[in-house]
Amino acid sequence: SIAYSFIIEGSSGGFGMFLSIPSFIFVIGVGVGLTFMRKHTFKDAELGKSLRNDFALAGWLGFVVGSILIFGGNSGSITDIPSYYFSAAIIPFLYGHVVGAIAEAFMTS
Numbered sequence: 001s002i003a004y005s006f007i008i009e010g011s012s013g014g015f016g017m018f019l020s021i022p023s024f025i026f027v028i029g030v031g032v033g034l035t036f037m038r039k040h041t042f043k044d045a046e047l048g049k050s051l052r053n054d055f056a057l058a059g060w061l062g063f064v065v066g067s068i069l070i071f072g073g074n075s076g077s078i079t080d081i082p083s084y085y086f087s088a089a090i091i092p093f094l095y096g097h098v099v100g101a102i103a104e105a106f107m108t109s
Contacts, residue, residue, distance in 0.1 A: 023062055023092040027099060030058035048108030052100035059096015063089055 034054040035047075042050050066089030070081060 018091070018094075020088065020091045020095075023066075023088075024095055026062045026065070027055060027058045027092050027095045030061060031055035031096070031100070034058065045108070048104040048106065051107055052104035055096045055100030055103060057096070059093045059100075062092025062096065066090075066092060 031051065031054040034057065035050050038050065038054075070085045070089055
């Protein structure tokens with residue numbers, strides 16, 4: 001559906017707008033770190049579920065950090081902020097939920 005909207009419908013933007021190395025590193029780093037800190041509290045069969053929850057939490061934390069960075073430097077009104085800044089703040093949320101679902105699928109026995 002994303003390819004259809006870009007290629008057929010001619011939507012603005014592109015696939016590159018879904019890629020952010022800093023967001024990916026943030027989500028993976030925080031998610032794995034949280035799981036590592038709590039590894040003594042769950043059994044091996046629960047690793048996938050824990051990773052999914054921690055990656056989702058890391059995505060939300062990335063969204064909050066991105067939002068703070070966007071609004072923290074704004075001295076004017078909300079209309080002065082470029083719209084692609086909001087898109088960049090949502091990317092960690094997307095990564096957290098997608099990577100969490102993939103991790104759960106691979107790590108749950």
